[in-house]
Amino acid sequence: MPGTVLLLAAAPLGRGRLVDAASVLPVLAAVAPAVLSGTDTANVVELADPVDPQGVLTRLRAAAAAPGPLTVYLTGQLHLDRRQRLPHLALARTTPATVRYTALPWHWIREELRLRPPGQTALLLDLHADPEAWRHLHEQPLDAGRTAAVYGRVAPPPGRRGPAEPTYMKTVATLLRSGHRPPLDELHHQALARIAEETAVNVLLGPPQVAAAYAGPGDPGFGAPPGAAAAGPGWTGPAVPSGGFGTVVGAGHPGGYAGTGAIPGPRVDVPDESRAGGSGPVSADAVRPDSGAAADAGDAAGDAGAAESAEPGAGEGPGVDARAEGAVAPPPAPADALPKAGGDPHAAISDAVRDGRHEEADAIAARLQEAAVGEHGPASEDALHWAEVRADLAMFAGDAGRSCRGWMTVAETRLAAGQAPDAPAVEAAVDRAHHQWGRIGDTARARELGPALAELRSRVPGRRQGALEDVRRQLRELQRT
Secondary structure, three states, rough: OOOEEEEEEEOOOOHHHHHHHHHHHHHHHHHHHHHHHOOOOOOEEEEHHHHHHHHHHHHHHHHHHHOOOEEEEEEEEEOOOOOOOEEEEOOOOOOOOOOHHEEEEEHHHHHHHHHOOOOEEEEEEEEEOHHHHHHOOOOOOOOOOOOOOEEEEEOOOOOOOOOOOHOOOHHHHHOOOOOOOOOOHHHHHHHEEEEEEEEOOEEEOOOOOHHHHHHOOOOOOOOOOOOOOOOOOOOOOOOOOOOOOOOOOOOOOOOOOOOOOOOOOOOOOHHHHHHHHHOOOOOOOOOOOOOOOOOOHHHHHHHHHOOOOOOOOOOOOOOOOHEEEEEEEEOOOOHHOOOOOOOHHHHHHHHHHHHOOOOHHHHHHHHHHHHHHHHHHOOOOHHHHHHHHHHHHHOOOOOOOHHHHHHHHHHHHHHHOOHHHHHHHHHHHHHHHHHHHOOOOHHHHHHHHHHHHHHHHHHHOOOOHHHHHHHHHHHHHHHOO
């Protein structure tokens, strides 16, 4: 199966540039596509100093939707937006005052990759951080999701000596120009060995054993992968299945998501065939509002609301009585379908989805959600996680109405728990409810859910204009039919 490679090099123009990111692209372009991907053949997409975060999102979404292995080579710089203090990848027009609107939110990357099959996604990163982002990384490590293997480094601000060189990525490219791509653990190790003096004060991304070999003196956070014991919680580092890319950041966390940071979204491993079709979780023309990992749902107005979101919605939200919502309670999961003690329940759910046993998959998730609600409460991240898993399961089963209702309930639960309307998890839930509402084929059902979605959209409009008006316009059309 052919692989997909995304080469992304981005940095602001002018004085805000910390790294000469685009200088690495000629070196990477000299490497054969098959070597970049580690497959027999590969499709390569190159983005040099892109301007529009929505354009980058579209390319990333298309790459994530492609079957087969995906390798992302990403070079650039990290900043925090002033409003939510979340990491963003700076683009060509980014300035400190416009990060929220002109840079690519890091959680968009995580959200686009989260539904890819385990062992099929790798990121090689050469990033420089501004002073605020550098401090933030030692408290909140970068999270690329439980199914992505991450290698590379994050360097501190370069000081006044001008833009830094992306030496890690150039070293990786030079090694690959030999025509051979070793396992990524080994490639990462070889690259670090060549620039060991420089990386002594870097935050290293990758297997703990490799990071430890290059850990520098002083602050124990330096030289350790974000999330390692030295740098903060969140790194667990088990290996992905044989034949995959390598170590997965955040895998192995009880419940299947990494840590307790923002948006521990659903972690259902999706069969490739589910991605290729119109009902798959990711498509190249997908439109999501500008939150979570979303583009503006308002831009989908011309498509009669069929906004193609990468994360659709699911069943009843946490702590909601299915009967009160007019839904059908899932049948009990067969005893042999339930995960064994200590096992990852997501694997059992994924197997059921692949086999078309959608009711069984939802029943497993429902039991886990019920247990989480009983133990931690309906607004706990564990309970919300399983509500979101059921959201994706409803989408896979083709029940857009239940999906829309589920995502609205998740959003309402987060808001009722005190989360801000512009919190990424809240925005993402509303975006996905909006997307699923546009896919409801039953006019009466869409008309029934429309007013509640419009009211929710009025409270959570998302980052870009147009989403609320899109709901209102479509609702007017439905009411005329």
